[in-house]
Amino acid sequence: MSRILVLQHVAAEPLGTLDQLIRQRGHRVKFVNFERQPDAKPKLDRYRGLIVLGGPMNVEDRATRTHLQTEIEVIGEALAQGKPVLGICLGAQLLAHALGAEVRRNQVSEIGWYDLVFAPLGMQAPVFQWHGYTFDLPAGALHLARTPTCENQAFRHGENAYGFQFHLEMDQPLIERWLNLPSYRDELIAAGLGRDAEAIRADTLPRITAMQATAHAVFDNFLDLIGTPARRRRRAS
Secondary structure, three states, rough: OOOEEEOOOOOOOOHHHHHHHHHHHHOOOEEEOOOOOOOOOOOOOOOOOEEOOOOOOOOHOOOOOOOHHHHHHHHHHHHHHHOEEEOOOOOHHHHHHOOOOEEEEEEEEEEEEEEEOOOOOEEEEEEEEEEEEEEEOOOOEEEEEEEEEEEEEEEOOOEEEEEEOOOOOOOOHHHHHHOOOOHHHHHHHHOOOOOOOOHHHHHHHHHHHHHHHHHHHHHHHHHHOOOOOOOHHHHHH
């Protein structure tokens, strides 16, 4: 059985479009939701890959949210075992921290749509963002992407570990869900970016399709690292 361990922080930040891609591959997913199980101690041995999702908390909250330290330890275990790791937003910050890099507040929050520059290729693509913190590039990591307001948007460490500060997994209903959540709406207002929920909605329609095409390609590459479940290989043969 091929299973992927997913560390989730709040119900409002799920796998999104990545969920369908995983299941199409025939993998099974085990969620550990720390909002519901803050004392959970997941073991990685039974899993072939690890995905760490986003959330409204920050790495510096480890004293009051002890599960964050648990997650850092699980990430370290995955890295030591050479298993594929994908960190999204907070997950990327936890991955960077596990690799010894500093996580700190960004000069400005990024909420809404931004043009991401893929560093190795110089290509641009629209991505959805929702964060106020950033990470330094871990030692030995390959810098993959930046925006004008946040230098370290993505990195690869070794051959199997990826951190993405942005949210490729979003679809239109999930964006709408965030815009309607009072705590997220308050964060948008407090950020003082000069855009409101209506502006983000207007930006979403012309950009979401292009981002999902990018997401499909990027997530497929990550899932290739996990491989094909044994039962799928047997059927193919």
